[in-house]
Amino acid sequence: MIKPIAFAAMFATVAIPAFAGTGLLEPSLKMHSEKLQTKGAPIRVAITLDACMGKTDFRILDTLVQEKIPATIFVTARWLKHNSDALAILLAHPDLFEIENHGENHIPAVDKPVSIYGIAAAGSEQAVVQEVEGGRQAIVAATGRQPQWFRGATAKYTTTSMTTINMMGERVAGYSINGDGGSLLGATATSKHIASAKDGDVVISHINQPTHEAGEGVVKGLMALKARGVTFVRLDDPAFNTPSN
Template identity: 65%
Template sequence: MRIQIIIAGAVALSLPAAVNAAQLATAPLVPVTTPATAPVAPSILPSHASAHLPKLVEPQLHIARAGNGSPARIALTFDACMGKADERILSTLLRERVPATIFVTARWLRTNPAAVAIFRDNPDLFEIEDHGENHIPAVDFQTSIYGIAAAGSPEAVGREVGRGADAIRAAGLPEPRWFRGATAKYDLTAIHEIRNMGFRIAGYSVNGDGGSLLGAQETLKHIGSAKDGDVVISHINQPTHAAGEGVAKAILALKARGVEFVRLSDVEATGDNDTTGRQPGMF
């Protein structure tokens, strides 16, 4: 008897039943007819196969510092993954005239027309960038990140990025130049593919709200720790989470400190893992 396991949607690994049988007996098996887009839980992969999966990276990003004793320069960036707009954050940005870069998915754009109208009416404040079509991690092999199935192939990564950009254009917003994928994790070949599509990839240097799961005070503390040149990531799509309250308070606290807020398009930004270097033909 032999057991077949699909790895990365492409290779059928045939193992004798005697090999690690005790572990395999309790793991869900993936039929060989499973479509290439179906996620493969890491738990069903033999340890030696998992060790050969490509490396995932979570890129850092910094902007050019103000320096010379000037007030700290900080870029606030927000992910709008799905769900509704967090009015606590959006109204604070609007009222205080604080510029920000917001990464939106196509699915979020479809369900938040009022927020999209605000973006269109305030181009001096809001830079709208690509967060993908359906909030799928831009990883071109099959895996799961924080419980979210990755795109799983170069073609699927291309669709996620390209259709997200299409939705931004269709909403009447300016051409996106940056991409940030769901979970902010990538494999190196996916980074190369996205760069070849003409996008820079937005990492970050300060995790403001822990995926919107932190409490208000902890979020305030995290964002308040930002220094000159930092890029803060938070979420603007969880109006029922306490983190949003902390984000709004942190914006006010940073402004009171005299921080210079900028969008990613306003200053030079540098990321690691070849995520931002300009390439021929890039804007």
Template identity: 60%
Template sequence: MRLILKSILAAGLLVSAIPAGHAVPLLEPSLRLKPHEDAATPRVALTLDACGGQTDNRILSALVENRIPATIFVTGKWLKRNAAALEIMKAHPDLFELENHGGHHVPAVDTPRKIYGISTAGSPDAVTAEVEEGAEALAKNGQPAPKWFRGATAQYSPSAIALIRKLGFKIAGYSLNGDGGSLLSARETARRVAAAKDGDVIIAHINQPTHAAGEGLVKGLLELKAKGVNFVRLDDADGEGTDDTTD
């Protein structure tokens, strides 16, 4: 009995020790393309995160060579380090739509916590700075004003979603996680991507050139292309997101 009471007391102390802000559940919104007139031709939106680091040229080259459009979510950090890849994307404006992934790849959560080991923005002002600095980085590199935002980890506090929407951005969720944060094997990544259905929004990464997932992503995309899938960018199709992220 004493052990049970001690366990209950310890659990209560642990709960009370959690900061109040942490009680707010995080949201990981989904996004799908709205139905279109030509139902016989499946449409899929490929979205790639360029969080930081380098560029996976296996993916970039395959997109250019096979004329596969993509929406690339870039951070200010990535833009500073990948001038050559950026020039390739600029040279193919019909293929690549560059959107806002934040200034420093900080999760858009306005209370302090960690997600996958990454510290969140932690306050409304810091969320605003992350969003606005990402947009400014794109402008400095000659890109049109972004319309979409995707935060690091793709998780948000509800109040941060409202704040980002007030800043004028739609928030890009997804319906199919293609590469598990670029940590999946080539085989599993290819399997997931090749299984995409009409209306899916794929999320994957283009900033991990040493990971096997990049090879699998290319294979899966080519399988979809061979099936007759029509790839579209987010700006070229209406998307419907959950959690008030697009309406």
């Protein structure tokens, strides 16, 4: 039986700006800042990486393991089918990696017939449900764990599609810093974006484009944050259930 998440918890740290006059929403997500409560509290940053389809950027994955940097990885069913070696690494390090839902076929979870960045949206409530549920089932089969968060392809939604996802028992994962511009930015720009993260920021980048320069930038950005003494957290951190001021 589907159990809805309380909306107060879901949206406690989520602001929802409109997306360029299209009627679509692009949620942002930040942690409640400990600095408002405790002087000298550590800077906390959440690294979230989308594994849309295709291959694995082991430059990023190996760095996360070697440097012991926790991260939340959003995987599609398509990616899981073709990346058993990377999945084995994720499962071997449960202290580092939280695996969450990026959908079944990397279709935007939008319940109206639109195209976003050239990708056709799900187009109906039923199709949104299939995209979310297909991804959930693949993760359960691969990990034995129920995902708690969902991020759709393009990270765009409608109000009603976000409600549908919530009613299916998953929270919509926004972000506050776009690290790699969909993995299309160069190494320098990507590194600069990620390194600029402040306390409470949620960074989005990609871990499925091993031939793109952005992957090099992700690694450099991560190392820059580590050099600053940043504490890396995952989306299962209690901070994401704490209302922000």
